[in-house]
Amino acid sequence: MSEGTYPQALGGVSVWCDQLVHGLPEHRWEAIALTIDGNETVRWELPANLERVIAIPLWSAEPRRPRVRRPGRATRTMFHAALDAFLAALVTVPEPDPQRGAVQRSRFLTALRGLYEYAADGGDVAGALRSNAALGRLQDRWGEADKGRLTLADAAHATGLIGNMLRPLSVPPPRADVVHCAMNGLSTLVAMAAKWEYETPMLISEHGVYLRERYLEQVGGELPHAVAALLLAFQRGLAGAAYQFADALAPHSAYNRRWQLQNGADPDRMWTMYNGISPELFPSARTEPDEPTIVYVGRIDPLKDLHTLIRAFARVRARVPDARLRIYGAAIDLRYRDSCRALIEGLGLANSARMEGSAPDAVAAYHSGNVVALTSISEGFPYSVIEAMACGRTMVCTNVGGVSEAVGDTGFVVAPRDPAAVADACVTLLLDPALRRDMAARARQRVLDRFTLAQSLDAYRSLYERLIVPTALGARGPAAALR
Structure with a gap:
């Protein structure tokens, strides 16, 4: 699931998905992709x-056809209780105490379950969130939390966005032996x-x-403050809720593991899995370029913070006058690409x-430089780093x-958003x-x-075997749904 x-x-996540599907041919796969409008x-x-390959469009003009109604799954009273709990969660301050935080996450998960049951009964979750009653209740909850005044426009804007994001709840869930989410968030x-419908093990x-990247998106973002806060x-x-509900977590670094633990994950259900x-x-390159050259290979995206790399290179040029910088990558954000130029x-x-x-x-591209640089403000365990090291x-x-x-x-690791530190490291290596x-050579x-594909695939193969429980589905051979 992605x-x-x-x-x-x-991109890196897609490379990893492709590695799993190709590298574990003994498993049958379905890929379920959350997309923009389904036309990708x-x-x-x-x-x-x-x-x-099943696409679930989140932002198409027309929502997906609702599920077949199954009377009696969710009463109106149960749904309104779930909706009220969900709206309350949007204005509740996170609990720092671990036990109270776990209760808070459980309540959010229960509210999501209620919304799912309503959708399974043919209900329109997005429409319910946009109803006058829901908007009024959200405004009341906002005021009760001493957050000031929430305008009707902001309430409608936020619930409209969240309603689209909840569309996966209205799609019949897959039948598989394991559901493997490539990331946290909407795919979960x-x-x-x-898991609710078939008790299918859930792996993230x-x-x-x-979550950290969602916070970074809102720094200097264009959404009104109240809308961003609700989102x-x-x-x-x-x-x-996903960390708490998952049967297993496979963070791709110890750094990610720490974030997951901070947000409610159970350490006994976690296995760190490095990319390979x-x-x-x-x-490995046998020669070097004639001119001292720094190379970047990756997406042209604000999270990669190429502005810091360009500013660092200006400092490098002052000390290594014949230095060159070559930036390789497709532009995800055209405005950001233009700002780099x-x-x-x-x-x-x-x-x-x-x-x-x-x-x-x-x-x-890696061989075209003496040094490879990555000045991101957020990463997981990037393929570009281990690829360049292998080269x-x-x-x-x-x-x-x-x-x-x-x-x-085997390299220099410096603080993010520090052009001087990046420049010093590059100059040291170039000279x-x-x-x-x-x-x-040591890289x-x-x-x-440590970071070969064979090692990575063996780790996932072992983890799937831990999770898969023999069922009627399993009699047809192992199957996994990649989300």
Whole structure:
């Protein structure tokens, strides 16, 4: 189960999904993707063991056809109680006490269950949230929480967004042996529904920290304050409920594990699973470019904070005048891409820094630099880091997510949003070939020892075996639904 990724988009999460499906051919798979409007194009070559791709559009003009009514599942009184509890949760301050926090998460989960039962009975959850009664109740709850006045416009805006996000509850849940969510957040709604309906085990992986990235999205965001607060309350409640409800959690770094524990996860149901690559596909470079060159390979996206990299490069040029910067990647946010180009021009770097667009050959892109840089403000356990390390390139990275766990002592890890620190590390490596080559050799060996695809697949194979309970479904052979 994925949100905005496999198989309709590229990126690290999609790479990981594709690795699992191809790498575990003994399992039959369904891919359920939360999409924008359902018109997205499949961008991956799908293997034979991926039997179906189901898209659940969250933002199409017309909602999906409601489920077949099953009378008696949810009475009107039960639904109104669930709706009221759900609205109350949107204005409730998170409990720092672990036990009270667990109760809070359980209440949110119970409210979601009530909304699911209403949807299973043919009810329109999004419509109910937009009703006059619900809007009025939300305004009352907001006032009771001493948050001031919530305007009708803001209440309608927030419940409209949340109603669309709850659309997965209105889709018949999959029948599978395991439901594996690629991330926390909206994709877990499908897994919750399958567990409620069929007692299907629920597994959550997490590449970046979903909740942290939602907070980062709202920094300087365009939503009115009250709308953003309600949206974040929903996302926080959902993430915590999913951590508590999941049968197993497979964070992709110790950093992610700490976030999950802070938000209610059970340490006895957690296994840290690092991403892996096939080292033979990322051979070590035998030569270096003629000019001292820094390379970035990844998405052109605000979370990658390329502004810091460009500003750092301006400092590098002051000390290494013939240095070059090459930025490879597809633009996720066109406005951000244009802002990067404007910054390059504004700093007088047009003749030394280039935005190359997508890299058709990632290995050639890594090999085109002496140093590979990643200046993100949020990461999980990025493939680009271990790919570059396998290619025999030394990393300069910011200390976010699992980056430091990947790099260890084979590169430089500095504070995020610190151009001076990035520049100092790059200059040190560019001016010291012996140090650079020693660290690069150790980086490749670190990948061979710890971060291979074979190791990653073996870990997931073992975890699936823990979770799968013999059922009538299992008699047809193992099956997994990737969410």
